[in-house]
Amino acid sequence: MSEFENKIAIVTGAAGGIGEEICDVLAGQGIHVVMADKSPNLELIYENFKTKYPENKGFAVTLDLTQESEVENLVNQTVERLGRLDIMVNNAGVIQSMQAITELPLEVVNFVMDVNFKGVFLGSKYAARQMKKQKSCSIINTGSWYGKRGYKYFAGYCCLAIVAKSAFFRCMCVICVLRKVYGAKPSHS
């Protein structure tokens, strides 16, 4: 029996390539997975998931992660239906078209920031509220190589969203460790 058996996880961006794989790996360890995404494809992906893992108590939630009330509802629904939340995987993300910074519209930067940074912030905020009550915490953010090294045509994606996400995560680790509240271990982004 896996040490993760019967843990409860939320995975955002579950209808995307990496998110779907994360759900598969977690379910393979006996973790009940709540699959969250805004894509209409989520329904079909969830059906396939349930065919492979019929015992899994997870469910699918269609939402827009940039909307605070929808993220709060995602965590609340998970706790109401499954009793707790052990693992939050903030994986959903968007990418910008390749453009020089001199041509990059502010709307594109706002869009990337809204999903890749604010979405992660909101997911972490509501997951941490629940995890604080449980006195246990595991929040995982999907980062990117682009957050470590800039790339000239990806200013919105790497310089802003991914670096901001990484910096935010480091802040959370410091808070968690200093307060010794959640038992979180900082990881290297």
Ligand SMILES: NC(=O)c1ccc[n+]([C@@H]2O[C@H](COP(=O)([O-])OP(=O)(O)OC[C@H]3O[C@@H](n4cnc5c(N)ncnc54)[C@H](O)[C@@H]3O)[C@@H](O)[C@H]2O)c1
């Ligand atoms: N694919 C890569 O090579 C790569 C490399 C490094 C990092 N990443 C990161 O990994 C993560 C997943 O990437 P992927 O390649 O699977 O992307 P993907 O586009 O296949 O999947 C991302 C998912 O996020 C969902 N999403 C986007 N905006 C949303 C919103 N507002 N609310 C809810 N869901 C939303 C999309 O519907 C999609 O299903 C992203 O954070 C990305 O930055 C990807």
